[in-house]
Structure formats: structure tokens, C-alpha cells
Amino acid sequence: MKRRKLDLAALPAKSAEEVDARLTVATPLRRLLNKVFPDHWSFLLGEIALYSFIVLLLSGTYLALFFDPSMEEVVYDGAYSPLRGIGMSRAFESALELSFEVRGGLFMRQMHHWAALLFMAAIVVHMFRVFFTGAFRKPRELNWIIGSLLFWIGFLAGFTGYGLPDDALSGTGLRIAHAIMLSIPVIGSWVASSFFGGEFPGTVIVPRMYIAHVLLIPGVLLGLISAHMGLLVKQKHTQWPGPGRTNDNVVGVRMFPGFAAKAGGFFMIVFAVIALMAGLFQINPIWIFGPYQAATVSSASQPDWYVMFLDGSTRLMPPWEIRLFGYTLPPLFWPTVALPGVLTMLPLLYPFIEARFLKDNQAHHLLQRPRDVPTRTALGAMAVAFWAVLTLSGGNDVIAEQFHISLNAMTWAGRIGLIVVPPLAYYIAYRVCLALQQHDREVLAHGVETGIIKRLPDGGFVEIHQPLAPLDAHGHPEPLEYLGAPVPKKMNRLGALLPTVRGFFYPIEKPAPPVRLDQPSEAPVSPAPARSEITTGS
């Protein structure tokens, strides 16, 4: 009897052939494996956002197994004795159960909350990097728009999330949200009563927020994040200018194995940081705030940090109410409806405004250093300053208390600061950009400062500069063009001095011997011959 022998060694190849015979994937799969990713630390910011979102999905799904968004009135009789006998909603009770009666539940809640804070922080910082380096320019406007929307939808996710447990903090937030809806002209009272199913707070708002928080919003986030990643793969990364890097190529490592391994490892590190914070740092201790009661507010309770700028704008708004023909436009409308509207639209339109202004219809794949685009950098600094004043004002009562300043003084400081600080930030950022450019140009023209001082025959002192370019016939360095790429400013960057020794407590490597300047070392990438000029692409 003949037995077919199973050839284990040939199994993978054989299976691969069978899969390919059905799916025809050999070419697209290899294309994906070979996709090139440029490397720079600032490209990790978006990754942090992505990884925290994954942690949010996992931890949130776990919470949803236990959480009950019901507004039914119950009397607490659970493990946390200080609250026993107190009336509360079932939602608050189940959040307490999650914290005290589900093994590891508190850890999961804190992990979910810390991941949400990190998610929003990573989105914001990622947006800054995209803005300040000009990565949003053609052809990436659409991805910039998706990114800006992601911020606002993340904002909604966070707000609906910490509104769920129905503790004192979330109820206060909801009450303010109710007032914000009321402030909308003409339809405000209809909007508010429709969302809340009648009077505030009613019994439907928490279940409605729940379905939004666990289904609708994550669905939209997932869709937008997929689109964001899809466009990234299609359009490829931008890259910093440098040797061999042009507007028509991407220089880096291939996706597999190098990039994927680093990214996977980095995911674990981000996850680890979230887990550590979730274990060690208490967040949203709802049992201390207590259940929401309309008559009490727990003092010094602050909203999550990404909501604070709206809290600040609300505090700074002067009491200007418009009353016309028997109708009212409350002052709350301006800082909480009109301002977010503007803050949504301005960034969405910015890429088009800038392109229009610069009459620039080119595709750009090379990043710009912030100093090389002083106007944009200054505008960005202005926006950051505006946001910072608002966010600080969102905690102005805490600041007033800590530093014994009067609250009213803090409010006035915020009002004036909101007008004065942004233009100041614009001016300073603009000047700093020009100064940094100037220094780069000086190095290009005269060379690197060597730290060697020479005494002239007439008694004066000069510092010797090491020129970066070869000397011309008269012994002067040939002029170097300013290209918007980093310029070496220390001698060891030229290999003329010992490189800085790495290691924190003791040197982890022997310093390499200095390279002789007359025998320049080979650049890691020798540019292919017929490529176009390296520029910032501006």
C-alpha cells in the first residue's frame, strides 16, 4: 500500500500557491511588504493616536459588558460603604459596580479614561506637527480635513463618555450642554427638549449618549481613521529634505520587516504607558464626586483637558445679551456655539487659503522646517497662544486659589490676554524664525564656529570658522545655497571632532576616531544621478 507522505517542509510554499491561485495576491502583497516609510520621531505622534484608539476600543468594549446606562432611580447598597443608602441612577450604580465589584473593573475604567486623554493629546500634537511642517499642502488637503474632523469627533466621544456615569461632574457637564443647546437662536429650546426628551435631565439622555458613545461615534471614528490611513498609504508619507530626497521619491525603510517591527514595538510601549497610568494614577473618581444632584456641584471639578478651552471661553465672555423684538440671544451662544464653529471651519479651510494666498498649485512631498515659513509658523503660534489662554482660563478658579489672586482679576487677565497674547506670539514666533534662518545662512556663508580664537597682529580677536564648502581660487569658500535643510552647527557634526559620547551613566560605546576632513566619509545614500534638485518644494 502506497502512503502519500506529508512533506512538511514544502507545506508553506504549497499553501501559498493554493492561496494565490484563488486570490492572486502575490504582486499586491509584495508591493505592501516593500512599501517604503521615511523615519522621523515626529511621525510617531499620529501612531500614538492610533494605538490609544485601539486601547479605547478594547477597554471600552470591556466596560460595555458591565455598564448599564439606565436612569432608573435606585438606592445604593453595594461594596463602597460611604455611599450606601444614597439614591442614585442605575447608571451611576453600575459605574460604581464596575469600580468596586468587578475584578479589575476599576483598572479598565482608568485605562479607558487615560487612553482617551492620550488619544486627544496625540491628535492635537500630531496636528501641530502636520501644520507647522506644511504636510497638509496639496495633495494632502483631504487628509488634513479628515484629521481635523477626527479631533472634533474625538471631543464628542470624550464628552459623551464622561457623561455616561451620571456622577456630579458628568451631570454638571450635561446641564451646561443643555444650556448651550438652549442658547441657539430660534430653534434652541426645540433642540434642547428634543435631545433630552423633554425637561432637563429627564431619563433618555444617558441611554441616548450611550448608543452614540459605543456605536455611532466609534463607527464614525473607525471609518474616518480607516480613510485617513488609506489615503496615507495611497499618497505615501511626506519626508524631510535631505541627501537623495526629492519631491518624487520616498527614502526610508521598507514596511517589512524594519518598519513593522519598530511600529509593533512602539504600540506595546504606548500600551504600557497607558496601563501604568491606569494603575497608578486615579482618574475620574466618581465615588468621590457622588451621584449627580441638580442642587449641588462638586467644587474644583474640572472637565477633561480637551474641553477646558471651551470652559475658558465661556468664563471670559462678557455679559452681552442681545434682546430684540421680544427675542433673546444669550451670551452663552458666542463662546460655545459660534466659536467652535469658527474653530472648525478655519482649520478646514486653511490649506486652501494658504495655497490661494501663495498662488501655489504644486504638489508638495517634502516637509518644510517651521523657520522657513515664518508667516505660517507665526499664525500657528498665534492659534496655540489663543488656545492656551482659553485653556488656562478654564482653570482660572484653581489658579486664583493656588496663587491667592482674586478671581475677578484672573477673569480680566484672561479677557485682556486673549486679545494681547496671540498677536505677541505671532510677532515673537516670526522674529525667532527669521533669526534661526539667519543663523543657518551665516553658517552656510562663513562656516561652523570652531571655538578657536585667534589673536590678530593688531591685538584684536577673531573666531576661526570652518567653511562648509570647498574654497575657490581666492581662498574664499564657495557660496552655498539655502535649501531649507538642517545645517551642521557643531564641529563634531562634520566629523572633525570626536562625536558626542552616548550613554547616560557611563559611556556605552567607545568614541569613534575623528574622520579626517580631507577624506570625507561616504554619505549613507548616494543620490541617483539624474534626479532633480533638492528643495523644500515650496
Place this chain on the structure above:
Amino acid sequence: MSGADTQVRHGNDEAVDVSDPRLSRFDLVREGARRDGVEIVHYAPRFPVPGTKAEKRVERTIALFFMLTGLFATAFVVIFVAWHWEWHPGNNAGSWFTPLLGVSLALMLFCVGAAIIVFAKKLLPEEVAVQERHDGASPRDEQVLTGATLLNMADEAGLGRRPLLKGAIALGLAPVAAVPLVALGGMIDDPHDEDMYHKTGFDPEANGGNKVRLMRENLTPVRPEEISAGGQITVFPAIPHGATNQHADSPTLLIHLRQTDADELRRNLGHVPINEGDMYGNYVAYSKICTHAGCPASLYEQQTNRLLCPCHQSQFSITDNARPVFGPATRRLPMLPLEVDSEGFFVAKSDFEVPIGPGFWERA
């Protein structure tokens, strides 16, 4: 892994014969990448000489990280399963459960992460690859062909030639759009129904026409002599669920003013005609719901007679009909008309005479 220098030379543009037995595996990799528009321009093993001490050291580091990963994973599982995790008052084993879970999980994750990253940075070959971009507009031909295909669909439908269809489609589909709209319309709730923004729990009508007593959170009614001069308490309508969130618009601050303050308020009462006659002796009651955004305005400053709202720091002057004197609030806190019933308990003469809480469009 063979270094880049061992490759079989080939011209850049002609395809390599992949069945050539002289090709190493790396030659095939490089050829595959080339066909994907990727040129691997630098590819060097981290340790050109295998088995050096330095390489061994890296290997040991990675192995150690993986071993530690297993250790911390085990620690996490043991803590999760065996720890006395239940909450008890005070500092005890239960208070350490969450921190221990966090630390063991974080260390586990950190060690896997570190193992993988060290692997990638110290063992995988150093590489620089260059990929051509092929973005920008499609070739003109492609645009023309796709455009024609799209326009042809419109031609074939021929709606331009068939006005009847055009009209019928428009008329037929418009109501379809209304279907989901009315379905969502089920959410709409008329705010003027039962006048929800104008009535609170103190409305006698909802109480069978009887004036509503004031009560404390513990459901007891309030007598004037129970509040000392300068004192204040939060009161609720003495109706079923009056102190719960079902009547979130009703919490009220009942204040017993000192004589001078009461005199001052009495002098100022005329500023707001609607408030006249609403005090009871030296007692006054204001809605606690901030007219700015609805937080409870609950911080009473005795010296200045100001009521401060903690949400956005609006301040209301108690001795001047709760006039907003600082912050974003624009309206006075409404006053609840007070009197005392035959048994000596506070009651509300009527509901608040103006809507309480934040402003809205049709609130004149």
C-alpha cells in the same frame, strides 16, 4: 542573509530572470522591490562578522526582555486571580490591587515592546530604500476615457430627452427623503408643551391648586425660626420627588438676611417690580439655578452678600435682587414669592414669576 555586495550584477532596467540559479535570495528580494518601484540602496548587516561578542550581547538582551515579558505576564495573572482585591475602607490589600495590575501589565508590555524594538534596531540589517512616487493626475488619456464612460451613462439614461421621466423621478423621490426625516422626527419634543421652561415644582397648579411648601433635602418642611440670621439653606418643593433630579429646575436658596442687608434689599426691591412683596420678613428665596448655564449658584459670600456660581464665576448681589455683578451671567436669579402657612411652615405664594435658569430665544 547575504549582504548587498554579493548580488549578481544586472542592468537597472531589464528584468532579471528569476529562475537563474546563481541568484541569491537577497537578489530576488532586491528584484522584487525593483519591480515595485523600490530601490534598496543600502543594506548592511549590523554584525558583518557573525558570532562576535557584541552580537551575543544584543541577543542576550533581547532574550532577557522576552523572559521578563513572561515573568510579568505570569505576575499579572497571579495578581488578578489570587489577590484580595475587594474594596474595604482604609488602606489594605484591596487598595493595592489596581496599582499592581497596572505595574505588572505595563512591565509586561514594556518588555515585549523593548524586545521587538531592540531586535529591529540592533539585529535587523540597516537599510535605506528609495521608492519612486507616482502621484499626481492620471495620464490625460485615462482622464478622457473615464470621463467618456461617465458621460455615456448620462447619455444612455437620456434624461435630457425624456422630460417625463425627469419630472416623475423628482416627484417620486422627494417624498422618499421625507421618510427617514419623519422617522427621526419622532425625537422632536415640543418645548412649549406643558410650558416646561416656565414652570417648576413650586407651581401650585400641579399640586392640586395648593401652595407648595418648601422642604429640605431630607424632606422636612422649614420654619422661619430654624434659620439663624445670616444663614441660608437649599430648599426644594415639598411634592413627591421634589428633591430629586425629576425637578432639576426647582432647587432654591432660602436666605435669612441680617437686618441691615434685609433693609437694603427692601429698598432695592422696587428695581424689579415683579419682586415686590416676595420677601417674608428678613427672608428671601432665590432660584439656585444659575441664569448663565444652569449650574447651582451655591457659594454664598457672607461679607459681600454675593452668591458665586462655581461654573463660570458669575456673581449675584443678594441685596440687589440677585443682580449679576460679575462674570458672564446677564440676568438676575428669579425670586420665589415667600409666605408662611397656618402651621408656620414656609410655602411659595406662587411659582417663580419669570423662567428660571439659562436664557433662550423665545424667553423675552
